[in-house]
Amino acid sequence: xxxxxxxxxxxxxxxxxxxxxxxxxxxxxxxxxxxxxxxxxxxxxxxxxxxxxxxxxxxxxxxxxxxxxxxxxxxxxxxxxxxxxxxxxxxxxxxxxxxxxxxxxxxxxxxxxxxxxxxxxxxxxxxxxxxxxxxxxxxxxxxxxxxxxxxxxxxxxxxxxxxxxxxxxxxxxxxxxxxxxxxxxxxxxxxxxxxxxxxxxxxxxxxxxx
Amino acid sequence: xxxxxxxxxxxxxxxxxxxxxxxxxxxxxxxxxxxxxxxxxxxxxxxxxxxxxxxxxxxxxxxxxxxxxxxxxxxxxxxxxxxxxxxxxxxxxxxxxxxxxxxxxxxxxxxxxxxxxxxxxxxxxxxxxxxxxxxxxxxxxxxxxxxxxxxxxxxxxxxxxxxxxxxxxxxxxxxxxxxxxxxxxxxxxxxxxxxxxxxxxxxxxxxxxx
Numbered sequence: 001x002x003x004x005x006x007x008x009x010x011x012x013x014x015x016x017x018x019x020x021x022x023x024x025x026x027x028x029x030x031x032x033x034x035x036x037x038x039x040x041x042x043x044x045x046x047x048x049x050x051x052x053x054x055x056x057x058x059x060x061x062x063x064x065x066x067x068x069x070x071x072x073x074x075x076x077x078x079x080x081x082x083x084x085x086x087x088x089x090x091x092x093x094x095x096x097x098x099x100x101x102x103x104x105x106x107x108x109x110x111x112x113x114x115x116x117x118x119x120x121x122x123x124x125x126x127x128x129x130x131x132x133x134x135x136x137x138x139x140x141x142x143x144x145x146x147x148x149x150x151x152x153x154x155x156x157x158x159x160x161x162x163x164x165x166x167x168x169x170x171x172x173x174x175x176x177x178x179x180x181x182x183x184x185x186x187x188x189x190x191x192x193x194x195x196x197x198x199x200x201x202x203x204x205x206x207x208x209x210x
Numbered sequence: 211x212x213x214x215x216x217x218x219x220x221x222x223x224x225x226x227x228x229x230x231x232x233x234x235x236x237x238x239x240x241x242x243x244x245x246x247x248x249x250x251x252x253x254x255x256x257x258x259x260x261x262x263x264x265x266x267x268x269x270x271x272x273x274x275x276x277x278x279x280x281x282x283x284x285x286x287x288x289x290x291x292x293x294x295x296x297x298x299x300x301x302x303x304x305x306x307x308x309x310x311x312x313x314x315x316x317x318x319x320x321x322x323x324x325x326x327x328x329x330x331x332x333x334x335x336x337x338x339x340x341x342x343x344x345x346x347x348x349x350x351x352x353x354x355x356x357x358x359x360x361x362x363x364x365x366x367x368x369x370x371x372x373x374x375x376x377x378x379x380x381x382x383x384x385x386x387x388x389x390x391x392x393x394x395x396x397x398x399x400x401x402x403x404x405x406x407x408x409x410x411x412x413x414x415x416x417x418x419x420x
Contacts, residue, residue, distance in 0.1 A: 098366060113368065115325075116408025117385050135404035138385065156308060158323065158371040165408065175327050175348065194345035198326025198375065 001103060001123075003040045003085040004076060006050045006069050007033050013090070019167045019203060020188075028184055032092040032164060033057075035179035040087065042096035043103075049089075050076060074130045086122045086131065088114075092173050092181035093159040094121075101155055108150035112160035113138040115169075121160045126150035170201040211313060211333075213250045213295040214286060216260045216279050217243050223300070229377045229413060230398075238394055242302040242374060243267075245389040250297065252306035253313075259299075260286060284340045296332045296341065298324075302383050302391035303369040304331075311365050318360035322370035323348040325379075331370045336360035380411040 012029035013020070020028060033049070037060055040047040049055065049062045050072055065072040073086055085102065087094070102110055102123050109129055114120035117136040128148040132140055145152045162172045164181070173182050174192050189204040222239035223230070230238060243259070247270055250257040259265065259272045260282055275282040283296055295312065297304070312320055312333050319339055322331035327346040338358040342350055355362045372382045374391070383392050384402050399414040 095366075101366075113386065116381060116410070117402070117404070118408065136385070136402060136409045156305075156311075156367050156369050158368050159366050161368040161371070171326060175346070176323065192327070192346060192349075194327070198328065199346045200326070 001045045001083055001085055002080070003045045003047050003087050003099075004050050004073065005033065005036055005040070005047055005087050005089050006073060007055070007089040008052045008069075009055050010053055013165070015166050016164075016170075019170070024188065028181065028188075029090065031180040031184040033089040035092040035177070035181050036087060036089055036094055038179060039094045039096050039099055043099040044096075045085065045099065048076075069133050070131050073133075077124070077130065081127070083123065083125045086124065088120050088163055090163045090165065091120055091160060092164060092179060093162050093176050095159055098157050098159040101157055102160065105153035105155070107153035109141070109145040110153045110155060111138060111141055112155040112157055114161055114163045118163060120163050121155070167201070171199055174201055175199065211255045211293055211295055212290070213255045213257050213297055213309075214260050214283065215243065215246055215250070215257055215297050215299050216283060217265070217299040218262045218279075219265050220263055223375070225376050226374075226380075229380070234398065238391065238398075239300065241390040241394040243299040245302040245387070245391050246297060246299055246304055248389060249304045249306050249309055253309040254306075255295065255309065279343050280341050283343075287334070287340065291337070293333065293335045296334065298330050298373055300373045300375065301330055301370060302374060302389060303372050303386050305369055308367050308369040311367055312370065315363035315365070317363035319351070319355040320363045320365060321348060321351055322365040322367055324371055324373045328373060330373050331365070377411070381409055384411055385409065 013025040016025055037047050047060055049060055051062050051064055052066050054064055055062055102112055102121050108126040110123035111119055112121035117138045119137040119141050126148060129145055129150055142152050170190060173185055174190060190201050191204055193200050193202040223235040226235055247257050257270055259267060259270055261272050261274055262276050264274055265272055312322055312331050318336040320333035321329055324330035327348045329347040329351050336358060339355055339360055352362050380400060383395055400411050401414055403410050403412040
């Protein structure tokens with residue numbers, strides 16, 4: 001299965017601006033991408049990074065398309081036939097097993113919802129389905145699938161459901177990650193803090209200067 | 211399989227105090243509990259509600275224990291033999307399929323982590339394992355299992371992973387719920403709002419008075 005991984009190396013993860021500098025956000029985003037690429041390879045699938053700018057990734061195929069996410073994905077889809085997965089690049093908890101579960105249901109469209117109604121992963125086996133990641137894309141993609149007569153299934157996965165967009169998501173990487181993104185955060189001084197109700201992430205360097 | 215469902219009907223869901231009154235929090239907590247009970251029954255398991263106070267639940271067995279969560283669960287565990295599940299009462303997305311997945315792994319201890327490092331569901335098949343829900347209980351429970359020589363598995367489930375503690379969690383019920391908790395929220399005026407990056411929940415009645 002071909003797995004498309006959209007990636008924006010220019011200004012990634014702006015909502016992490018409160019806890020990471022622009023350079024750090026780029027490095028962390030690339031660490032997450034590399035975790036996703038590792039999981040795809042372990043699932044015996046073929047990754048293709050759909051990037052808004054040139055990027056060097058040790059032999060992984062890269063297609064550059066400067067357009068926003070949805071038109072760029074749909075342009076690639078129109079050029080291809082056969083099944084396609086689309087996996088977001090900010091899923092550092094993803095494992096080959098989670099990818100296998102995305103491929104398991106026999107439905108035309110399989111969706112792994114993200115926290116807050118996004119679409120973190122898609123398996124597309126219908127020729128007429130197009131993506132639209134704007135807004136509540138999980139519900140929209142279900143509607144879009146039905147509109148073209150495609151059957152839909154949802155994958156119940158925490159590892160596919162946690163995309164790292166906001167500072168509160170960092171704790172999940174520290175808790176459940178074991179790859180480059182987790183290592184990058186620990187190198188940058190992030191640690192678990194279980195003082196409050198839910199565990200949170202604190203940055204030791206911040207604490208020391210506070 | 212016997213499924214223990216701890217529930218505190220006295221002052222439930224205090225962290226939802228910013229969006230729900232005390233009476234509303236009690237009603238919403240009970241709606242979530244009833245969703246969990248429905249899923250347990252659909253999974254052909256036997257629910258037992260471990261409540262801090264008397265509560266009437268249409269024929270469901272209730273054991274009253276006023277102690278905090280962990281000592282109350284461990285006291286019950288000490289009186290029983292054989293496998294036991296412990297499922298939190300604030301998991302309104304849980305389905306019988308998700309419960310089946312909790313029971314699938316052959317490990318002595320199976321854990322479904324919640325957002326922020328909690329333990330939302332446990333399958334316990336080892337006689338010496340005891341629970342401790344304080345702090346980062348997901349990691350602590352893994353350690354506790356290993357300390358008594360029990361094998362551990364983790365269930366990768368979004369539906370078991372989303373516990374409703376904070377206002378931001380309400381959106382997941384509106385997106386993925388289909389039971390009493392979802393209906394209760396809609397009756398109370400909650401709707402999806404996809405203006406921002408992630409979809410959020412707004413309360414129409416609040417908007418109108420704002």
